Amino acid sequence: MTIRLERPEDIAAIGAVTTAAFEGRPYSSQTEALIVDALRAAGALSLSLVAQADDGEIVGHIAFSPVDIAISAGDWYGLGPVSVAPGRQKEGHGQALIREGLERLQAMGAAGCVLLGSPLYYARFGFETDEALTYGGEASPYLQRLVFKGRPPRGSVTYHMAFGA
């Protein structure tokens, strides 16, 4: 399995993997594939990685995009959507995508990364819930951050408008 940057010829497979991964998930808006396309169209797909199996199949994808945080310094990014094809989950692809993505983000000079997701899953990567951050006007246990450099950010987190797709 290889983790690498997306290429134009991967775009259809990324959409299919994203749609399949989120299908039927109660926390999903079922718009995640549209969001990835809208981020790409807006030039806001800051980092887009695929997991490619040895047979060439795209089995996973992760997107990172810029976020605004009210009180923060440096460049902050949002992690997600992250998707692994339903038949290929729990084989480590998700963790490999996340670890490689975070390493690359840090190498790009990012100050840190935020996400909305299960703390049970993301704590292993160093993400922490922080009540100083809010999303939609409220603190949330699902809102987590990972600081690469500088002080922890505070206040309202706003994702790119493509998340309204």
Ligand SMILES: CC(C)(COP(=O)(O)OP(=O)(O)OC[C@H]1O[C@@H](n2cnc3c(N)ncnc32)[C@H](O)[C@@H]1OP(=O)(O)O)[C@@H](O)C(=O)NCCC(=O)NCCS
């Ligand atoms: C979340 C996702 C990307 C993880 O990818 P994966 O390749 O299955 O994950 P890995 O094999 O790297 O890791 C598996 C571990 O993650 C755990 N895990 C996966 N999804 C989880 C979740 N939503 N909450 C808590 N733990 C989760 C598994 O139980 C397993 O735990 P273990 O290591 O203690 O056994 C994948 O399950 C997926 O595409 N899910 C549907 C889409 C989605 O929910 N995306 C994330 C939205 S925030």
